[in-house]
Amino acid sequence: MGKPAESPVSTNSLTVHDNRTGKVYNVPIEDNSVAATAFKAMSAPRASGEREENETEKGLRVSDKGFLNTAVMRSTITFIDGEAGVLRYRGYPIEQLALQSSHLETAYLLMYGSLPTAPQLVEFQNEVMHHGTVHADAEQFCRSFRYDAHPMAILTSAFAYLGSYYGEGNPSLQGQNIYTRGDKASLELMDKQIYRLIGKATTLAAMAYRVRQGRDFVTPPTGLSYTGSFLYQMDHLGEENYVPNPVLEKALDVLFLLHADHELNASATTVLQTGSSLVDPYSAIAAGCASLYGPLHGGANEAVIRMLISIGKPQNVPAFLEAVKKREKVLSGFGHRVYKTSDPRSFIVRKTADEVFKITGKDELLETAMALHEAAMKDEYFIKRKLAPNVDFWIPPRLLPRAVRCAASGRMVGSLAAGMAPMMLQEGGVKIWRPRQIYVGEGKRDYVPLEEREAVEGPKVTPSKVIHSGCEQPPKPFILVSTACSLPSFLYNPPTASLHRSKMFSTLISLALLAAPVLADFAVNTPAFTQCQKSTISWAPTTGPYNVIVVAASDPCGDAIADLGDQTSTTVSWTAAIPAGVKVQISVEDANGDEAWSGDITVGTSSDASCVPAALIKELGVSSSSSSSSAAASSSTKATSSTTQAASGTTIVVTPTTTVLGAAATSADDSTPSAVGAAAANPLLGNGASSARQSTPLVLLGALAAVLAFSL
Numbered sequence: 001m002g003k004p005a006e007s008p009v010s011t012n013s014l015t016v017h018d019n020r021t022g023k024v025y026n027v028p029i030e031d032n033s034v035a036a037t038a039f040k041a042m043s044a045p046r047a048s049g050e051r052e053e054n055e056t057e058k059g060l061r062v063s064d065k066g067f068l069n070t071a072v073m074r075s076t077i078t079f080i081d082g083e084a085g086v087l088r089y090r091g092y093p094i095e096q097l098a099l100q101s102s103h104l105e106t107a108y109l110l111m112y113g114s115l116p117t118a119p120q121l122v123e124f125q126n127e128v129m130h131h132g133t134v135h136a137d138a139e140q141f142c143r144s145f146r147y148d149a150h151p152m153a154i155l156t157s158a159f160a161y162l163g164s165y166y167g168e169g170n171p172s173l174q175g176q177n178i179y180t181r182g183d184k185a186s187l188e189l190m191d192k193q194i195y196r197l198i199g200k201a202t203t204l205a206a207m208a209y210r211v212r213q214g215r216d217f218v219t220p221p222t223g224l225s226y227t228g229s230f231l232y233q234m235d236h237l238g239e240e241n242y243v244p245n246p247v248l249e250k251a252l253d254v255l256f257l258l259h260a261d262h263e264l265n266a267s268a269t270t271v272l273q274t275g276s277s278l279v280d281p282y283s284a285i286a287a288g289c290a291s292l293y294g295p296l297h298g299g300a301n302e303a304v305i306r307m308l309i310s311i312g313k314p315q316n317v318p319a320f321l322e323a324v325k326k327r328e329k330v331l332s333g334f335g336h337r338v339y340k341t342s343d344p345r346s347f348i349v350r351k352t353a354d355e356v357f358k359i360t361g362k363d364e365l366l367e368t369a370m371a372l373h374e375a376a377m378k379d380e381y382f383i384k385r386k387l388a389p390n391v392d393f394w395i396p397p398r399l400l401p402r403a404v405r406c407a408a409s410g411r412m413v414g415s416l417a418a419g420m421a422p423m424m425l426q427e428g429g430v431k432i433w434r435p436r437q438i439y440v441g442e443g444k445r446d447y448v449p450l451e452e453r454e455a456v457e458g459p460k461v462t463p464s465k466v467i468h469s470g471c472e473q474p475p476k477p478f479i480l481v482s483t484a485c486s487l488p489s490f491l492y493n494p495p496t497a498s499l500h501r502s503k504m505f506s507t508l509i510s511l512a513l514l515a516a517p518v519l520a521d522f523a524v525n526t527p528a529f530t531q532c533q534k535s536t537i538s539w540a541p542t543t544g545p546y547n548v549i550v551v552a553a554s555d556p557c558g559d560a561i562a563d564l565g566d567q568t569s570t571t572v573s574w575t576a577a578i579p580a581g582v583k584v585q586i587s588v589e590d591a592n593g594d595e596a597w598s599g600d601i602t603v604g605t606s607s608d609a610s611c612v613p614a615a616l617i618k619e620l621g622v623s624s625s626s627s628s629s630s631a632a633a634s635s636s637t638k639a640t641s642s643t644t645q646a647a648s649g650t651t652i653v654v655t656p657t658t659t660v661l662g663a664a665a666t667s668a669d670d671s672t673p674s675a676v677g678a679a680a681a682n683p684l685l686g687n688g689a690s691s692a693r694q695s696t697p698l699v700l701l702g703a704l705a706a707v708l709a710f711s712l
Contacts, residue, residue: 020044033071036062053439061436072433073272073426077110077417078263085344089261090114098348103256103413104128104226107198110261110417125226131199132220132229134207135165139217142207147557148595151208152298156289158204162196163282169193170280179278179424190420193281201412202226206233214557227252247359251352258345261414267292271415275423276433281416288415304333305365306591309566310545314371321372325381334376334387346389524588524596529576530604532611537564537598538571542590548572553583553600561616579617580605 014027014034027038040059050056064070079088087094090109097106101115108116108124116124141161145154167173169189179190207217210233218233224244231244231252264272271288275281292298307330311320323329357366373389376382424430456462524539537548548564551557561584564572578584586598 016042018042018044020047031074036070051443053441053443061438063438067269072264072269073418073422075263075418075422076113077422078261078414080263087262087344094258094344095348098254098257101257102225103253103260104198106257106260107413107417110413111194111421127195128199128226129220129222129229131195132203134162134200134203138204138207142204142211142217145211147211147214148589148593149211150293150593151205151212152289152293154208154211155205156286156293158208159197159282159289160286162200162204163280163286166193166196166280166282169282171278172280176278179420180430182425187421190424194416194420197281197285197412197416202230203233206230209234214555225249225253227256245359247355251356254348254352258348261417264418265414266294266297268415268418271419272423273433275419276430278430281420284419285412285415288412303330304369306545307332308365308368308372310568311368311372314367317368317371317375321375321379331376331382331387334382334389524586524598526586526599526601528604529578529584529601531576531578531580531606532608533606534573534575536571536573537586539588539596541570542594543592544568544570545591546570547589549587550574550578550584551587553585556585556587556597575611576603577611577613577616578603579609579612 010028012029014029016025016027017023018025021044023042025038025042027034039062043057043059046052046054046056055061062070077090079091080086089097089106090113092109092115097109101109104125105116105121107128108121138158138161142154142158145157163170169178169192171178179186203220210217215237218236220229221232224232228244228249231249232242235244236242261268267288270291271284274287275284295303311317320329321331324331376387525537527535527537529535539546545566545568547566549560550562550564551560561578562574564574580603582603583600584603585600587595588597589595
């Protein structure tokens with residue numbers, strides 16, 4: 001292959017004339033492709049002055065950034081014609097499968113090459129559902145994540161975690177040929193891992209979802225379909241004989257099916273790349289799940305929702321599209337790496353969404369999406385660039401939390417279909433995927449002693465400076481600043497420091513920890529609320545828009561008492577339509593998914609209670625007749641508590657030159673809002689419910705540091 005031409009060759013070949021050497025090479029064409037290794041034979045002497053790193057004498061390399069036209073394997077699974085908008089699984093059009101098949105039936109088709117008979121399908125479904133239960137320890141594992149952890153982060157870790165239970169399926173432990181032998185035992189072992197991964201995917205996804213909701217986990221039920229079981233595990237709240245809505249169940253099944261495989265997309269390729277090292281299937285799927293997390297891949301549907309929220313309403317669509325044309329805004333959900341016309345799956349999803357909206361009612365973002373679609377499809381700018389809606393654009397917003405997990409659970413089937421038997425049993429054996437690079441860096445150079453070097457400075461060639469809690473910026477009020485940049489130089493060299501200095505350092509840390517909580521940069525001020533009176537809520541700027549909700553302090557992970565919507569500024573006015581005496585908290589989530597909390601706020605009493613809905617009074621269990629008296633008592637208690645806090649709490653602010661002692665936080669009755677409640681982003685501070693609770697772990701750490709300090 002790739003040898004110089006000496007005799008007539010087949011017309012089904014490529015003739016290459018190398019102008020550097022005058023040699024002519026014939027490269028066979030098979031299935032409209034040529035082997036990249038054929039170009040290694042096309043070597044030439046290094047030209048005068050040419051870099052030796054080009055390795056010209058070792059043959060040509062094929063450059064293809066982003067794999068725009070590179071085929072890495074032969075497959076019989078999925079066919080895509082991007083120009084015509086065609087997608088077929090094992091030869092079956094996606095439109096027919098979405099209308100007539102189910103996700104598990106399609107999974108069988110992708111895995112084994114043909115549609116199953118009725119007995120085969122029943123056996124496959126039973127095996128998958130049988131393996132849906134996870135070990136009891138999985139609950140502790142999932143609970144170890146923060147309450148606001150993104151479900152995809154939990155799911156990615158959970159797939160890797162699964163591998164620790166099934167050592168018999170790990171080539172690193174049992175031998176690298178356990179999947180490559182191709183005998184009966186090898187195939188049975190392979191199938192068992194397939195059952196486990198597909199069966200447990202929805203269970204782990206539901207657990208990741210319920211972590212974010214603050215709910216207990218649900219054991220997979222019996223007697224339901226694959227997607228019905230998934231919905232049950234996510235939405236069951238203790239109702240007797242609860243059954244998911246069949247329309248939603250079918251809609252999710254279609255979404256699973258549509259995402260089951262899409263040739264070598266980013267996540268499937270990641271699984272194959274990782275699997276080529278013969279790692280266990282669970283680690284390979286975890287790597288693919290991490291790839292799916294990215295906003296250019298599985299995270300695209302979340303990006304669409306964020307985009308629609310930022311647009312706000314249909315009237316704002318023209319201005320948004322103009323900003324897109326000026327490259328000031330990003331248009332999510334349009335265009336595709338493969339499809340140069342409409343994504344065939346988008347039509348199916350849109351039809352499915354219509355069925356969902358008949359049950360749930362039209363989503364508030366739907367009209368904005370429709371207006372955006374209509375305007376873009378009529379705009380010459382987008383028509384010329386062949387930017388049509390893809391499958392992510394039409395996923396119903398109310399199904400988005402499920403769709404995020406759907407993408408992971410559904411796409412995993414295609415990754416397994418390509419990564420198990422085709423990869424493990426390929427002709428010639430498994431070859432680790434090791435692409436080449438084109439080195440354009442420095443040539444050989446000699447080491448320069450430290451004292452003889454000249455500084456190289458500038459963006460990308462020197463590290464960026466990181467601000468550590470007040471370094472290079474003025475200290476903020478009520479913020480503890482204690483970092484290496486503000487400490488004496490002797491602390492950088494503990495072995496030479498005296499015992500006295502070590503004691504000073506330990507005492508300083510203990511006092512700092514005892515003094516006050518450390519506050520995060522993303523802070524929510526804690527205002528005073530009075531029943532049926534307007535208050536202003538404010539927070540530190542990060543990346544908007546910001547989603548603002550008010551929740552009960554006793555159940556901060558429960559349903560919101562008030563949803564103030566998405567805000568583009570860092571303040572919002574709100575009338576406290578809440579009974580007096582009720583304790584609440586404010587949660588603000590920015591566009592990055594970071595969340596900050598206020599402290600506890602007790603709603604003060606007023607003579608006006610007309611704004612408080614009767615249903616809310618009933619839900620919160622507050623008597624409307626006693627609301628004023630209880631609020632007054634609560635207000636009195638709160639004032640006493642605030643006075644005590646102001647009297648006893650202090651904050652140490654450590655800077656390079658000064659040590660300042662000041663009041664810890666203003667009273668809730670003070671006109672200046674306190675930022676104490678905004679410490680939720682700090683891992684030491686729990687959910688940031690109140691300053692007293694926040695200080696508890698720090699007091700314990702301070703006490704420990706003090707003991708160490710005085711025992712030196």
